[in-house]
Amino acid sequence: MIRLHLTLLLCLTLVSCYAPIYVHEVKPDRPASVVVSEASLKAASKTSRNAPLDQAAATLEDVRIAYDRLAAGDSSALHEYNYLTARFIEQIRESGVKPWMNEVQLAGPRTRFVLRGEQPSDLNAEKRDFIASDSIEFAGSLAQKPSIEVGAGAPFLALLSAPPTENESFDQNMRYRNITALIHFQGNKATVELKDPYDVDQVTIGGHRYPLHADFGTNVSYALSTTRVDKLGLARLLNPQRFSNTCRLTRLQPYDPDRIPVLMVHGLQSTPATWVPMYFELMKDPQIRKKYQFWVFSYSSGYPYPYSAALLRKELDRMNRAFPGHKDIVMIGHSMGSLLTRLMITDVDDKLWVSYFGEPPSATKITGESRHILEESLIFKSRPEVSRAIFFSGPHRGSIIATSWIGRFGAKLVRAPAFIADARDSMVSIASADPAALVLNRAPNSIDTLAPNNRFILAINKHPIDSRVPFHSVVGDRGKGDTPDSSDGIVAYWSSHLDTAVSEKIVPSHHSSHQNPEGIQEARRILRAHAGLKN
DSSP: OHHHHHHHHHHHHHSOOOOOOEEEEOOOOOOOOSSSOHHHHHHHHHHTTSOHHHHHHHHHHHHHHHHHHHHTTOGGGHHHHHHHHHHHHHHHHHHTOOTTTSOEEEEOSSOEEEEEEEOOTTTOGGGEEEEEGGGEEEESTTOOOOOEEOSBSEEEEEEESSOOOTTOOTTSOOSEEEEEEEEEEETTEEEEEEEOTTTOOEEEETTEEEEBOEESSHHHHHHHHHHOGGGHHHHHHHOGGGGGGGOEEEESSOOOTTSEEEEEEOOTTOOGGGGHHHHHHHTTOHHHHHHEEEEEEEOOTTSOHHHHHHHHHHHHHHHHHHSTTOOOEEEEEETHHHHHHHHHTBOOBTHHHHHHHSSOGGGOOOOHHHHHHHHHHHOBOOOTTEEEEEEESOOTTOOGGGGSHHHHHHHHHSOOOHHHHHHHHHHHHHOSSOHHHHOOSSOOOTTGGGSTTOHHHHHHTTSOBOTTSOEEEEEEOTTOOOTTSOBOSSSBHHHHOOTTOSEEEEESOSSOGGGSHHHHHHHHHHHHHHTTOOO
Protein backbone atom coordinates (compact mmCIF):
# COMPACT_ATOMS: atom_id res chain seq x y z
CA MET A 1 0.00 0.00 0.00
CA ILE A 2 2.84 2.39 0.83
CA ARG A 3 4.46 1.63 -2.53
CA LEU A 4 1.17 2.35 -4.29
CA HIS A 5 0.71 5.68 -2.52
CA LEU A 6 4.25 6.73 -3.31
CA THR A 7 3.85 5.71 -6.92
CA LEU A 8 0.72 7.83 -7.27
CA LEU A 9 2.39 10.73 -5.51
CA LEU A 10 5.41 10.49 -7.79
CA CYS A 11 3.15 10.43 -10.84
CA LEU A 12 1.23 13.51 -9.72
CA THR A 13 4.21 15.50 -8.48
CA LEU A 14 7.14 14.89 -10.80
CA VAL A 15 5.38 15.03 -14.15
CA SER A 16 2.13 15.59 -15.95
CA CYS A 17 -0.13 12.56 -16.34
CA TYR A 18 -1.85 12.15 -19.67
CA ALA A 19 -5.37 10.93 -20.27
CA PRO A 20 -5.71 8.58 -23.23
CA ILE A 21 -7.08 9.36 -26.64
CA TYR A 22 -10.05 7.36 -27.88
CA VAL A 23 -11.18 6.56 -31.41
CA HIS A 24 -14.76 5.79 -32.37
CA GLU A 25 -16.58 5.26 -35.64
CA VAL A 26 -18.97 7.84 -37.04
CA LYS A 27 -21.28 7.90 -40.04
CA PRO A 28 -20.23 10.80 -42.26
CA ASP A 29 -23.04 13.00 -43.54
CA ARG A 30 -23.46 13.09 -47.28
CA PRO A 31 -23.13 16.62 -48.67
CA ALA A 32 -26.23 18.19 -50.16
CA SER A 33 -26.20 17.01 -53.76
CA VAL A 34 -25.16 19.63 -56.29
CA VAL A 35 -24.19 17.36 -59.17
CA VAL A 36 -25.78 13.92 -58.81
CA SER A 37 -29.36 13.66 -60.12
CA GLU A 38 -32.27 12.46 -58.02
CA ALA A 39 -32.66 9.46 -60.32
CA SER A 40 -29.02 8.49 -59.75
CA LEU A 41 -29.42 8.76 -55.99
CA LYS A 42 -32.46 6.48 -56.12
CA ALA A 43 -30.58 3.98 -58.27
CA ALA A 44 -27.69 3.98 -55.82
CA SER A 45 -30.11 3.48 -52.94
CA LYS A 46 -31.58 0.40 -54.61
CA THR A 47 -28.15 -0.93 -55.46
CA SER A 48 -26.93 -0.48 -51.90
CA ARG A 49 -28.95 -3.51 -50.86
CA ASN A 50 -26.96 -5.67 -53.26
CA ALA A 51 -23.39 -6.99 -53.06
CA PRO A 52 -20.64 -4.46 -52.20
CA LEU A 53 -19.17 -4.70 -55.72
CA ASP A 54 -22.51 -3.78 -57.33
CA GLN A 55 -22.82 -0.92 -54.88
CA ALA A 56 -19.30 0.21 -55.74
CA ALA A 57 -20.12 0.22 -59.46
CA ALA A 58 -23.15 2.43 -58.86
CA THR A 59 -21.15 4.76 -56.63
CA LEU A 60 -18.43 5.02 -59.27
CA GLU A 61 -20.98 6.36 -61.74
CA ASP A 62 -21.83 9.10 -59.24
CA VAL A 63 -18.13 9.85 -58.72
CA ARG A 64 -17.86 10.27 -62.50
CA ILE A 65 -20.62 12.89 -62.49
CA ALA A 66 -18.88 14.90 -59.75
CA TYR A 67 -15.52 14.46 -61.48
CA ASP A 68 -16.86 15.89 -64.76
CA ARG A 69 -18.05 18.98 -62.91
CA LEU A 70 -14.60 19.44 -61.35
CA ALA A 71 -13.02 18.94 -64.75
CA ALA A 72 -15.22 21.79 -65.98
CA GLY A 73 -13.91 24.02 -63.19
CA ASP A 74 -16.91 23.77 -60.85
CA SER A 75 -15.33 23.66 -57.39
CA SER A 76 -18.75 23.34 -55.74
CA ALA A 77 -18.56 19.63 -56.59
CA LEU A 78 -15.49 19.09 -54.37
CA HIS A 79 -17.27 17.97 -51.20
CA GLU A 80 -19.49 15.52 -53.06
CA TYR A 81 -16.59 14.14 -55.09
CA ASN A 82 -14.57 13.59 -51.92
CA TYR A 83 -17.45 11.96 -50.06
CA LEU A 84 -18.29 9.62 -52.95
CA THR A 85 -14.64 8.71 -53.48
CA ALA A 86 -14.34 7.72 -49.82
CA ARG A 87 -17.46 5.56 -50.01
CA PHE A 88 -16.25 3.90 -53.22
CA ILE A 89 -12.91 2.94 -51.64
CA GLU A 90 -14.79 1.52 -48.65
CA GLN A 91 -17.01 -0.55 -50.95
CA ILE A 92 -14.20 -2.09 -53.00
CA ARG A 93 -12.33 -2.76 -49.76
CA GLU A 94 -15.37 -4.64 -48.43
CA SER A 95 -15.67 -6.60 -51.66
CA GLY A 96 -11.99 -7.59 -51.57
CA VAL A 97 -11.12 -5.83 -54.83
CA LYS A 98 -7.52 -4.58 -55.05
CA PRO A 99 -7.09 -2.54 -58.24
CA TRP A 100 -3.40 -1.99 -57.39
CA MET A 101 -2.79 -5.65 -58.20
CA ASN A 102 -5.00 -6.25 -61.26
CA GLU A 103 -7.46 -4.43 -63.45
CA VAL A 104 -11.07 -5.01 -62.43
CA GLN A 105 -14.27 -4.90 -64.50
CA LEU A 106 -17.13 -3.04 -62.79
CA ALA A 107 -20.61 -3.00 -64.36
CA GLY A 108 -22.66 -0.04 -63.15
CA PRO A 109 -26.32 0.70 -63.97
CA ARG A 110 -25.25 2.66 -67.07
CA THR A 111 -21.50 2.14 -67.57
CA ARG A 112 -19.05 -0.75 -67.56
CA PHE A 113 -15.80 0.49 -66.06
CA VAL A 114 -12.25 -0.82 -66.24
CA LEU A 115 -10.78 -0.07 -62.82
CA ARG A 116 -7.06 0.13 -62.08
CA GLY A 117 -4.93 1.63 -59.31
CA GLU A 118 -1.79 3.69 -58.82
CA GLN A 119 0.12 4.21 -55.58
CA PRO A 120 3.36 5.73 -54.23
CA SER A 121 6.27 3.35 -54.74
CA ASP A 122 6.79 2.95 -50.99
CA LEU A 123 3.15 2.43 -49.97
CA ASN A 124 2.56 -1.25 -50.83
CA ALA A 125 -1.22 -0.89 -50.77
CA GLU A 126 -1.78 -4.60 -51.35
CA LYS A 127 -0.58 -5.28 -47.80
CA ARG A 128 -2.48 -2.46 -46.13
CA ASP A 129 -5.96 -1.83 -44.85
CA PHE A 130 -7.70 1.51 -45.29
CA ILE A 131 -9.97 3.55 -43.03
CA ALA A 132 -11.72 6.68 -44.33
CA SER A 133 -10.68 9.64 -42.18
CA ASP A 134 -14.23 11.03 -42.19
CA SER A 135 -15.53 7.80 -40.63
CA ILE A 136 -13.58 8.09 -37.35
CA GLU A 137 -13.35 10.71 -34.63
CA PHE A 138 -11.12 11.09 -31.57
CA ALA A 139 -11.91 12.11 -28.01
CA GLY A 140 -9.89 12.62 -24.84
CA SER A 141 -7.49 15.22 -23.51
CA LEU A 142 -4.90 14.34 -26.18
CA ALA A 143 -7.44 14.52 -29.01
CA GLN A 144 -6.68 17.33 -31.41
CA LYS A 145 -8.51 18.73 -34.40
CA PRO A 146 -6.82 17.27 -37.47
CA SER A 147 -4.53 19.42 -39.56
CA ILE A 148 -6.46 19.44 -42.83
CA GLU A 149 -5.81 21.11 -46.17
CA VAL A 150 -9.16 21.46 -47.99
CA GLY A 151 -9.20 20.39 -51.63
CA ALA A 152 -9.81 17.41 -53.91
CA GLY A 153 -9.57 13.82 -52.72
CA ALA A 154 -10.64 11.57 -49.86
CA PRO A 155 -8.18 11.31 -46.92
CA PHE A 156 -7.59 7.80 -45.61
CA LEU A 157 -5.61 6.15 -42.88
CA ALA A 158 -3.49 3.36 -44.34
CA LEU A 159 -2.32 0.79 -41.82
CA LEU A 160 -0.45 -2.46 -41.79
CA SER A 161 -2.58 -5.41 -40.75
CA ALA A 162 0.22 -6.75 -38.52
CA PRO A 163 2.19 -4.79 -35.90
CA PRO A 164 5.83 -3.99 -36.67
CA THR A 165 8.46 -6.38 -35.42
CA GLU A 166 10.57 -5.47 -32.42
CA ASN A 167 13.59 -4.78 -34.63
CA GLU A 168 11.73 -3.11 -37.46
CA SER A 169 14.11 -1.14 -39.64
CA PHE A 170 13.46 2.44 -40.68
CA ASP A 171 13.12 1.56 -44.36
CA GLN A 172 10.16 -0.74 -43.76
CA ASN A 173 6.69 0.64 -44.32
CA MET A 174 5.29 2.76 -41.50
CA ARG A 175 2.45 1.08 -39.66
CA TYR A 176 0.14 4.15 -39.74
CA ARG A 177 0.16 6.53 -42.65
CA ASN A 178 -1.98 9.35 -44.05
CA ILE A 179 -2.95 8.99 -47.70
CA THR A 180 -5.38 10.74 -50.07
CA ALA A 181 -7.42 8.85 -52.68
CA LEU A 182 -8.53 10.34 -56.00
CA ILE A 183 -10.36 8.78 -58.92
CA HIS A 184 -9.60 9.93 -62.46
CA PHE A 185 -11.57 9.01 -65.56
CA GLN A 186 -10.64 8.59 -69.21
CA GLY A 187 -13.53 7.19 -71.19
CA ASN A 188 -14.69 4.11 -69.33
CA LYS A 189 -11.31 3.70 -67.61
CA ALA A 190 -11.26 4.69 -63.94
CA THR A 191 -7.98 5.02 -62.05
CA VAL A 192 -7.81 5.09 -58.27
CA GLU A 193 -4.74 7.12 -57.34
CA LEU A 194 -3.32 7.09 -53.83
CA LYS A 195 -1.34 10.26 -53.12
CA ASP A 196 1.11 11.00 -50.33
CA PRO A 197 -0.02 14.41 -48.96
CA TYR A 198 3.55 15.18 -47.93
CA ASP A 199 4.69 14.76 -51.53
CA VAL A 200 1.75 16.23 -53.47
CA ASP A 201 -0.06 19.43 -52.64
CA GLN A 202 -1.98 20.06 -55.89
CA VAL A 203 -3.72 17.87 -58.46
CA THR A 204 -5.04 18.48 -61.96
CA ILE A 205 -8.56 17.46 -62.96
CA GLY A 206 -9.48 18.19 -66.55
CA GLY A 207 -6.91 20.97 -66.84
CA HIS A 208 -8.03 22.67 -63.62
CA ARG A 209 -5.74 22.79 -60.59
CA TYR A 210 -7.06 21.97 -57.12
CA PRO A 211 -5.32 21.67 -53.76
CA LEU A 212 -5.04 18.08 -52.59
CA HIS A 213 -7.47 17.39 -49.76
CA ALA A 214 -5.08 16.21 -47.06
CA ASP A 215 -5.24 15.04 -43.45
CA PHE A 216 -1.94 15.31 -41.57
CA GLY A 217 -3.05 14.12 -38.15
CA THR A 218 -5.16 10.97 -38.23
CA ASN A 219 -2.16 8.61 -38.32
CA VAL A 220 -0.71 10.00 -35.08
CA SER A 221 -4.08 10.13 -33.29
CA TYR A 222 -4.96 6.60 -34.36
CA ALA A 223 -1.56 5.27 -33.30
CA LEU A 224 -1.95 6.83 -29.86
CA SER A 225 -5.46 5.42 -29.45
CA THR A 226 -4.48 1.87 -30.42
CA THR A 227 -0.92 1.44 -29.10
CA ARG A 228 -1.67 3.37 -25.86
CA VAL A 229 1.94 4.49 -25.62
CA ASP A 230 0.75 7.00 -23.01
CA LYS A 231 0.44 4.10 -20.53
CA LEU A 232 4.18 3.38 -20.72
CA GLY A 233 5.41 6.50 -18.90
CA LEU A 234 5.20 5.43 -15.27
CA ALA A 235 5.82 1.75 -16.05
CA ARG A 236 9.07 2.53 -17.86
CA LEU A 237 10.20 4.78 -15.02
CA LEU A 238 9.68 2.15 -12.33
CA ASN A 239 11.00 -0.83 -14.28
CA PRO A 240 13.07 0.44 -17.22
CA GLN A 241 14.68 -2.84 -18.20
CA ARG A 242 11.33 -4.60 -18.65
CA PHE A 243 10.50 -2.17 -21.46
CA SER A 244 13.96 -1.94 -23.01
CA ASN A 245 12.52 -3.07 -26.37
CA THR A 246 10.46 0.15 -26.57
CA CYS A 247 13.57 2.31 -26.96
CA ARG A 248 13.62 3.56 -30.54
CA LEU A 249 13.46 6.44 -32.95
CA THR A 250 10.13 6.61 -34.75
CA ARG A 251 9.23 8.76 -37.74
CA LEU A 252 5.76 10.29 -37.87
CA GLN A 253 5.67 10.59 -41.65
CA PRO A 254 7.38 9.04 -44.68
CA TYR A 255 11.08 9.83 -44.93
CA ASP A 256 11.99 12.63 -47.31
CA PRO A 257 15.68 13.46 -47.97
CA ASP A 258 14.72 17.05 -48.78
CA ARG A 259 13.03 17.73 -45.44
CA ILE A 260 14.85 18.66 -42.22
CA PRO A 261 14.36 16.09 -39.45
CA VAL A 262 12.96 17.44 -36.19
CA LEU A 263 13.63 15.01 -33.34
CA MET A 264 11.52 15.43 -30.20
CA VAL A 265 12.72 13.84 -26.93
CA HIS A 266 10.38 13.42 -23.95
CA GLY A 267 11.28 13.66 -20.28
CA LEU A 268 10.97 11.74 -17.02
CA GLN A 269 7.95 9.37 -16.75
CA SER A 270 6.73 10.64 -20.06
CA THR A 271 6.25 9.30 -23.59
CA PRO A 272 6.12 10.70 -27.14
CA ALA A 273 2.42 11.42 -26.48
CA THR A 274 3.56 14.55 -24.64
CA TRP A 275 4.41 16.16 -28.00
CA VAL A 276 0.88 15.88 -29.46
CA PRO A 277 -0.19 19.52 -28.85
CA MET A 278 3.01 20.91 -30.37
CA TYR A 279 3.06 18.48 -33.29
CA PHE A 280 -0.51 19.22 -34.39
CA GLU A 281 -0.05 22.96 -34.03
CA LEU A 282 3.15 22.91 -36.09
CA MET A 283 1.50 20.79 -38.77
CA LYS A 284 -1.05 23.54 -39.34
CA ASP A 285 1.74 25.62 -40.88
CA PRO A 286 2.04 24.55 -44.55
CA GLN A 287 5.57 25.91 -44.83
CA ILE A 288 6.73 23.90 -41.83
CA ARG A 289 5.07 20.82 -43.35
CA LYS A 290 7.01 21.49 -46.53
CA LYS A 291 10.37 22.06 -44.83
CA TYR A 292 10.37 19.53 -41.98
CA GLN A 293 9.76 15.90 -41.13
CA PHE A 294 9.08 14.86 -37.54
CA TRP A 295 10.61 12.07 -35.46
CA VAL A 296 10.34 11.10 -31.79
CA PHE A 297 12.69 9.25 -29.46
CA SER A 298 10.95 6.91 -27.03
CA TYR A 299 12.87 5.39 -24.13
CA SER A 300 12.61 4.01 -20.59
CA SER A 301 13.08 7.07 -18.42
CA GLY A 302 14.09 5.12 -15.31
CA TYR A 303 17.64 4.65 -16.59
CA PRO A 304 20.32 7.14 -15.50
CA TYR A 305 20.05 9.78 -18.17
CA PRO A 306 23.69 9.45 -19.38
CA TYR A 307 22.84 5.83 -20.27
CA SER A 308 19.62 6.93 -22.02
CA ALA A 309 21.75 9.37 -24.02
CA ALA A 310 23.97 6.45 -25.06
CA LEU A 311 20.87 4.63 -26.32
CA LEU A 312 19.90 7.71 -28.31
CA ARG A 313 23.33 7.83 -29.94
CA LYS A 314 22.86 4.23 -31.07
CA GLU A 315 19.51 5.14 -32.61
CA LEU A 316 21.08 8.11 -34.39
CA ASP A 317 23.73 5.77 -35.76
CA ARG A 318 20.97 3.49 -37.00
CA MET A 319 19.20 6.46 -38.60
CA ASN A 320 22.42 7.45 -40.37
CA ARG A 321 22.86 3.94 -41.76
CA ALA A 322 19.26 3.74 -42.94
CA PHE A 323 19.14 7.24 -44.42
CA PRO A 324 22.66 8.31 -45.38
CA GLY A 325 22.80 11.92 -46.45
CA HIS A 326 19.73 13.05 -44.49
CA LYS A 327 19.63 16.74 -43.63
CA ASP A 328 21.00 17.89 -40.30
CA ILE A 329 18.66 17.44 -37.34
CA VAL A 330 16.90 19.98 -35.13
CA MET A 331 16.43 18.47 -31.67
CA ILE A 332 13.70 19.55 -29.24
CA GLY A 333 13.87 18.21 -25.68
CA HIS A 334 11.52 18.59 -22.74
CA SER A 335 12.68 18.31 -19.13
CA MET A 336 15.07 15.34 -18.91
CA GLY A 337 14.77 15.12 -22.70
CA SER A 338 16.60 18.46 -22.74
CA LEU A 339 19.48 16.83 -20.89
CA LEU A 340 19.65 13.99 -23.43
CA THR A 341 19.57 16.60 -26.17
CA ARG A 342 22.36 18.58 -24.52
CA LEU A 343 24.60 15.51 -24.42
CA MET A 344 24.18 15.18 -28.20
CA ILE A 345 25.79 18.61 -28.67
CA THR A 346 28.48 18.51 -25.96
CA ASP A 347 32.03 17.43 -26.73
CA VAL A 348 33.77 15.80 -23.75
CA ASP A 349 35.77 12.96 -25.34
CA ASP A 350 37.36 11.15 -22.35
CA LYS A 351 37.55 14.13 -19.96
CA LEU A 352 34.64 12.89 -17.83
CA TRP A 353 36.24 9.46 -17.61
CA VAL A 354 39.52 10.94 -16.38
CA SER A 355 37.70 13.10 -13.82
CA TYR A 356 35.97 9.99 -12.47
CA PHE A 357 38.92 7.57 -12.47
CA GLY A 358 41.98 9.81 -12.49
CA GLU A 359 43.43 8.06 -15.53
CA PRO A 360 42.65 7.57 -19.25
CA PRO A 361 40.43 4.69 -20.37
CA SER A 362 43.41 2.70 -21.63
CA ALA A 363 44.84 2.56 -18.12
CA THR A 364 41.57 1.89 -16.27
CA LYS A 365 41.11 -1.71 -15.13
CA ILE A 366 37.42 -2.24 -15.85
CA THR A 367 36.39 -5.04 -18.17
CA GLY A 368 33.36 -6.73 -19.64
CA GLU A 369 29.86 -5.29 -19.92
CA SER A 370 30.45 -2.73 -17.17
CA ARG A 371 33.28 -1.15 -19.13
CA HIS A 372 31.17 -1.07 -22.27
CA ILE A 373 28.31 0.72 -20.46
CA LEU A 374 30.62 3.22 -18.78
CA GLU A 375 32.41 4.02 -22.03
CA GLU A 376 29.11 4.65 -23.82
CA SER A 377 27.84 6.85 -20.98
CA LEU A 378 30.99 8.84 -20.16
CA ILE A 379 32.94 9.09 -23.43
CA PHE A 380 31.20 10.96 -26.22
CA LYS A 381 31.50 13.77 -28.74
CA SER A 382 29.11 16.27 -30.19
CA ARG A 383 26.96 14.71 -32.89
CA PRO A 384 27.80 16.33 -36.25
CA GLU A 385 24.30 15.67 -37.63
CA VAL A 386 22.62 17.91 -35.02
CA SER A 387 22.48 21.52 -36.17
CA ARG A 388 20.18 23.22 -33.63
CA ALA A 389 18.55 22.47 -30.26
CA ILE A 390 15.57 23.78 -28.29
CA PHE A 391 15.37 23.10 -24.55
CA PHE A 392 11.96 23.18 -22.85
CA SER A 393 12.11 23.32 -19.03
CA GLY A 394 15.57 21.80 -19.08
CA PRO A 395 16.99 20.99 -15.59
CA HIS A 396 20.58 21.54 -16.71
CA ARG A 397 21.74 22.01 -13.12
CA GLY A 398 19.29 19.51 -11.67
CA SER A 399 16.02 19.81 -9.79
CA ILE A 400 15.65 20.11 -6.03
CA ILE A 401 12.60 17.83 -6.32
CA ALA A 402 15.06 14.98 -6.89
CA THR A 403 16.64 15.57 -3.46
CA SER A 404 13.39 16.20 -1.59
CA TRP A 405 11.68 13.44 0.38
CA ILE A 406 9.40 12.85 -2.61
CA GLY A 407 12.35 12.41 -4.92
CA ARG A 408 14.22 10.17 -2.50
CA PHE A 409 11.23 7.91 -1.99
CA GLY A 410 10.50 7.94 -5.70
CA ALA A 411 14.07 6.95 -6.52
CA LYS A 412 13.76 3.93 -4.23
CA LEU A 413 10.75 2.72 -6.22
CA VAL A 414 12.75 2.50 -9.45
CA ARG A 415 13.96 -1.02 -10.14
CA ALA A 416 17.49 -0.56 -11.44
CA PRO A 417 18.70 -3.19 -13.91
CA ALA A 418 21.48 -5.52 -12.78
CA PHE A 419 23.90 -4.21 -15.40
CA ILE A 420 23.57 -0.68 -13.98
CA ALA A 421 24.33 -2.04 -10.51
CA ASP A 422 27.36 -3.93 -11.84
CA ALA A 423 28.68 -0.79 -13.54
CA ARG A 424 28.19 1.15 -10.32
CA ASP A 425 30.13 -1.48 -8.35
CA SER A 426 32.98 -1.36 -10.87
CA MET A 427 33.17 2.42 -10.53
CA VAL A 428 33.24 2.27 -6.74
CA SER A 429 36.01 -0.32 -6.71
CA ILE A 430 38.56 1.76 -8.59
CA ALA A 431 37.33 5.37 -8.61
CA SER A 432 40.02 7.79 -7.50
CA ALA A 433 37.38 10.42 -6.79
CA ASP A 434 35.45 10.55 -3.54
CA PRO A 435 33.13 7.50 -3.73
CA ALA A 436 30.49 9.29 -1.66
CA ALA A 437 30.27 11.99 -4.29
CA LEU A 438 30.41 9.48 -7.10
CA VAL A 439 27.71 6.97 -6.26
CA LEU A 440 24.95 5.98 -3.86
CA ASN A 441 24.72 2.84 -1.73
CA ARG A 442 22.59 1.38 -4.54
CA ALA A 443 22.53 1.53 -8.33
CA PRO A 444 21.64 5.06 -9.52
CA ASN A 445 18.58 5.80 -11.64
CA SER A 446 17.20 8.77 -13.55
CA ILE A 447 15.91 10.58 -10.46
CA ASP A 448 19.32 10.31 -8.80
CA THR A 449 21.01 11.79 -11.87
CA LEU A 450 18.68 14.80 -11.73
CA ALA A 451 19.87 15.86 -8.28
CA PRO A 452 21.69 19.23 -8.28
CA ASN A 453 24.60 17.65 -6.38
CA ASN A 454 24.87 14.65 -8.66
CA ARG A 455 28.44 14.08 -9.79
CA PHE A 456 27.51 13.85 -13.46
CA ILE A 457 25.34 16.99 -13.35
CA LEU A 458 28.17 18.94 -11.77
CA ALA A 459 30.78 17.58 -14.18
CA ILE A 460 28.85 18.03 -17.44
CA ASN A 461 28.15 21.70 -16.67
CA LYS A 462 31.89 22.34 -16.80
CA HIS A 463 31.84 21.45 -20.49
CA PRO A 464 30.30 24.03 -22.82
CA ILE A 465 27.84 23.15 -25.54
CA ASP A 466 29.44 22.86 -28.98
CA SER A 467 29.81 26.43 -30.28
CA ARG A 468 28.85 25.18 -33.74
CA VAL A 469 25.28 24.45 -32.60
CA PRO A 470 22.87 27.32 -31.80
CA PHE A 471 20.43 26.48 -29.02
CA HIS A 472 17.38 28.07 -27.41
CA SER A 473 15.67 27.88 -24.02
CA VAL A 474 11.97 27.99 -23.18
CA VAL A 475 11.24 28.32 -19.46
CA GLY A 476 7.99 28.36 -17.48
CA ASP A 477 7.34 30.77 -14.60
CA ARG A 478 3.75 29.72 -13.74
CA GLY A 479 2.58 33.17 -14.83
CA LYS A 480 4.12 34.84 -11.77
CA GLY A 481 6.53 37.04 -13.71
CA ASP A 482 9.19 36.58 -11.03
CA THR A 483 12.16 35.61 -13.20
CA PRO A 484 15.08 35.22 -12.30
CA ASP A 485 13.68 33.87 -9.03
CA SER A 486 11.00 31.88 -10.85
CA SER A 487 10.28 28.17 -11.12
CA ASP A 488 7.89 26.09 -13.21
CA GLY A 489 7.10 24.08 -10.09
CA ILE A 490 9.62 21.34 -10.90
CA VAL A 491 12.64 23.13 -12.36
CA ALA A 492 13.90 26.49 -11.15
CA TYR A 493 15.03 29.23 -13.51
CA TRP A 494 18.59 29.03 -12.17
CA SER A 495 18.71 25.47 -13.49
CA SER A 496 17.09 26.10 -16.89
CA HIS A 497 18.93 29.31 -17.75
CA LEU A 498 21.99 29.06 -20.00
CA ASP A 499 23.99 32.21 -20.64
CA THR A 500 25.02 31.25 -24.17
CA ALA A 501 21.53 30.49 -25.48
CA VAL A 502 20.68 32.27 -28.74
CA SER A 503 17.27 33.09 -27.28
CA GLU A 504 15.34 32.54 -24.07
CA LYS A 505 11.56 32.69 -23.84
CA ILE A 506 9.71 32.85 -20.51
CA VAL A 507 6.17 31.48 -20.81
CA PRO A 508 3.35 31.53 -18.21
CA SER A 509 3.27 27.77 -17.69
CA HIS A 510 4.06 25.07 -15.20
CA HIS A 511 6.55 22.35 -16.13
CA SER A 512 4.78 21.55 -19.43
CA SER A 513 6.19 24.58 -21.20
CA HIS A 514 6.30 22.57 -24.45
CA GLN A 515 2.49 22.36 -24.38
CA ASN A 516 1.92 26.00 -23.56
CA PRO A 517 0.60 28.00 -26.57
CA GLU A 518 3.36 30.59 -26.22
CA GLY A 519 5.97 27.84 -25.93
CA ILE A 520 4.65 26.15 -29.06
CA GLN A 521 4.69 29.42 -30.97
CA GLU A 522 8.30 29.93 -29.90
CA ALA A 523 9.20 26.52 -31.33
CA ARG A 524 7.39 27.50 -34.54
CA ARG A 525 9.30 30.79 -34.69
CA ILE A 526 12.64 29.04 -34.25
CA LEU A 527 11.87 26.36 -36.84
CA ARG A 528 10.73 28.92 -39.38
CA ALA A 529 13.89 30.98 -38.84
CA HIS A 530 16.07 27.86 -39.08
CA ALA A 531 14.50 27.02 -42.45
CA GLY A 532 14.92 30.59 -43.72
CA LEU A 533 11.19 31.39 -43.55
CA LYS A 534 9.84 34.77 -42.57
CA ASN A 535 8.09 35.00 -39.20
